[in-house]
Each structure stands twice: as C-alpha cells, then as structure tokens.
Amino acid sequence: MKIIRAVKSLIVDGQGRYLLQLRDNVPTITFPAYWSLFGGALEGLETPINGIKRELYEELGYRPSLIEEFLSYKYSIKKVNIIDREVTIFSSFIDSYEIEELELMEGQSLAFFTILELQKENNVVPLDLSTVLMHGLSETAPSLFNINYS
Numbered sequence: 001m002k003i004i005r006a007v008k009s010l011i012v013d014g015q016g017r018y019l020l021q022l023r024d025n026v027p028t029i030t031f032p033a034y035w036s037l038f039g040g041a042l043e044g045l046e047t048p049i050n051g052i053k054r055e056l057y058e059e060l061g062y063r064p065s066l067i068e069e070f071l072s073y074k075y076s077i078k079k080v081n082i083i084d085r086e087v088t089i090f091s092s093f094i095d096s097y098e099i100e101e102l103e104l105m106e107g108q109s110l111a112f113f114t115i116l117e118l119q120k121e122n123n124v125v126p127l128d129l130s131t132v133l134m135h136g137l138s139e140t141a142p143s144l145f146n147i148n149y150s
Contacts, residue, residue: 003084007052008039008128010070010091010135011062013099017112018132020124021059024107033108035118036125037089037132048072048088060110061103064092070135075127089131 011019018037025033038059042051049067056062071089076082104110115136118124137144 003086005042005048005051005086005088006039007042007048007055007088007090008037008131009052009056009064009067010037010089010132011056011064011094012091012135013094013112014096015112015114016136016139017114018118018135019094019110019112020118020128021104021107022109022111023125031125034123034125035111035113035121035128036107037128049090052088052090059104059106061101061105062094062098064094067092070138071131087127091135 013019020035021038023029023032023034023036038056039052040055040059042048043054046054048069052067053063056064067090069088070091072087074084074086076084102110113121115132118129118132
C-alpha cells in the first residue's frame with residue numbers, strides 16, 4: 001500500500017490568530033466546506049519543506065520568510081479506508097503587510113481565528129483543530145510537554 005504524504009502549515013499572525021482555509025464544497029474531496037490548515041499532498045520525491053513552500057505559494061501567493069517544522073504524525077482510519085497517511089506540520093509567523101498581499105487561489109474563503117473562536121466552529125477538520133491546540137499549548141504552556149522518564 002502506498003503511503004500518502006502531506007504537509008500543512010500553521011500560519012500565525014501578531015495577535016496569535018491562526019489562518020485557515022474554508023475548503024471547497026466539492027463532494028470528491030475530504031472534509032468539503034470545512035475549515036482547514038493550508039497545505040496538501042507532496043509530489044513525487046518532494047521533501048516536506050519544499051512541498052509546504054510550493055503549497056503556500058500555489059494556494060495563497062505566500063512565501064514565508066521563516067518556516068519551521070512543528071509536528072509530524074502518521075495515521076490510518078481503516079473504517080473509512082484512509083490507510084497510511086503521513087503528515088508534516090510547519091509553522092510560520094505572518095506580518096500584517098504580508099496579510100494584505102495574500103491572494104486566495106484555492107478554497108472558498110480564508111480567515112484568522114483565535115483558538116477559542118476555532119473551538120466554537122462546528123466545521124473544522126478535527127486533526128487540524130487538535131494541531132492548533134497543540135501549537136497553542138506549546139507556545140503558552142511548554143512545561144505541559146515535559147516528560148520525565150526516570
């Protein structure tokens with residue numbers, strides 16, 4: 001079985017809000033009309049960092065000055081025939097002047113959300129919501145991630 005590799009990006013503004021995309025309402029895509037992090041599938045032997053740079057440019061015309069890997073995970077949901085997905089999440093900070101230059105080229109809409117606002121939405125891709133929550137906690141309460149194996 002072929003592993004499907006994907007990338008997504010947490011794009012955070014100066015107010016700590018996260019930029020999400022309202023996915024197209026097309027029945028042939030996963031989570032149509034749901035809020036999602038920007039990103040997509042890797043092409044061929046593309047590296048995750050090159051893939052996220054390509055996706056952000058294709059979807060937003062955005063070239064972040066600094067982008068860092070935040071999280072990676074693998075998952076399968078056999079009940080719905082999702083097998084062997086591998087996702088790498090990146091994070092970047094976006095300045096106000098860069099926000100003004102964004103051009104949505106994929107999806108219905110884009111919007112910035114605080115974590116609390118996002119939790120109130122009933123149409124957020126669940127793994128993306130949990131990723132935003134993990135990122136928020138890593139910024140505000142990093143001690144929660146300390147593990148003592150002794």
